[in-house]
Structures are given as C-alpha cells and as structure tokens.
Amino acid sequence: TQSTRPQRLLGAVQKNATRGQPHSVLKAIDQFCTHTEWAMNVGDEKGCILDSVVSEVNPATVLELGTYCGYSTVRIASLLPPHAKLITLEFNPDFAAIARQVIAWAGLEDKVQLVEGASGDWIPKMKEQFGITTFDFVFLDHWKDRYLPDTKLMEECGLLRKGTVLLADNVICPGTPDYLEYIRNSPRYKSQYFKSHLEYTKVEDGLEKSVFQG
Ligand SMILES: O=C(NCc1cccc(CNc2ccc3[nH]ncc3c2)c1)c1cc(-c2ccc(F)cc2)cc(O)c1O
C-alpha cells in the first residue's frame, strides 16, 4: 500500500539523522524537503527567525498550534531551558503519530507534550489539564482560519500575560488576513513582521511576532 508524505519524511529522519541529535533531525528533514519532496514544515529560513525569537523569550511554557511532523516542535524544544514545557496540539492523528516518532528520534520527548485534538476544544482546558497559568510563547502554525478565533480564545481563557509572545507562520502564504488585520490594529498587541519565504521556495512569506500588552 502507498506510503504517505509524513511516513516518507519519517523514513528520511530514521535513515539520515542520529538519535538524540535534534540538529541532525532538522537537517535530514530540510534535505528531504529540498531535494526529494516539499512538505509544510516551517523550514530553515523561517526556522532561523523562529530560533532567534525563542532564544530572546527563553520561555518556560510554550504552546504550539499545529505539530504536523514535529519539525518546529524539535526546533523549539531544542532551545528550551531544562524544566521548560512545550505543549503541541495536532488535530490529524496520522500527523501526530509521525510527529511522536520524530520528536523521540531527536530525544526531546521529555520536554514535549503532544496532545491530539482541536485547538478550540483544548485551549479552554489548558489550565485544568496541564497546570498552565499563562504561556510565555505561542507558535501558530495550524489551520490559517483558526489563528484569529484561537487568539481571542486564549485571551478570554487568561492564557496570555503582559509580555507573552505570539509568533505566527504563513501570514502571507497561504495567508491569515483576518488575523493580521486584528493583531496589527489591536492596542493590546505590539506587532512586527519578519519577511521571509515559503519553506523550500522563493515565494514570499513571513512570520508575524506580536507581544501581548496585558
Ligand atoms: O495549512 C498549513 N498548515 C496547517 C495545516 C494544514 C493541513 C492540516 C493541518 C492539520 N493540523 C491541525 C489542524 C487544526 C488544528 N487545530 N489545533 C491544532 C491543529 C492542527 C494543518 C500550511 C500550508 C502551507 C502551504 C501549503 C500549500 C501551498 F501551496 C503553500 C503553503 C504552508 C505552511 O507552512 C502551512 O503551515
């Protein structure tokens, strides 16, 4: 039977990366997606911007919306301080199954909690289920029409604090126009656009960094 793209991506990791070395996992995925098969990982160009924002925030609590195969999960988790926690939400069970194996190959399973389900269902349960008060850093990379409703939901659930940093992927391609309009015009956020390119292509894309003002 036919393999899926995430399965082929996992195979490339298991073949070319060294267990317990996150950097080699990222390199194996980027090589695979550059030379063999495109996949919707944040990639290395936007990934370097992600790295710099994560390093600047040095978060103890991270929420990632949209795990896919775990590329950005590994990228973020590899930069976290010892007792920091990353919760990553994935709606698609096939993606989640692959991501668990990619995260394990990188040796980062102790820092990561992968939760299967939809953001709309899980965001209201974060405090009671995971003992979270607020998130220091949120990476948005799931369905593009969920960025805005989920940001409003995180506000309503008191999951953001003064200084929480939201970083949104794909604000140009595929695009998140309603989110950009809201976040750039809201007095409750200070936003900054980082121009880049769609992963593994020359197409324009970018990341929007927004700091919650409380
Ligand atoms: O659409 C994208 N990613 C999101 C996505 C997509 C599919 C499935 C899921 C299922 N996962 C999921 C869903 C709902 C959820 N709620 N809470 C968690 C959660 C998790 C998520 C995307 C597309 C492109 C792209 C494609 C084609 C093209 F030509 C240009 C660009 C590039 C990207 O970097 C992208 O990130």
Ligand SMILES: [Mg+2]
């Ligand atoms: Mg993306």
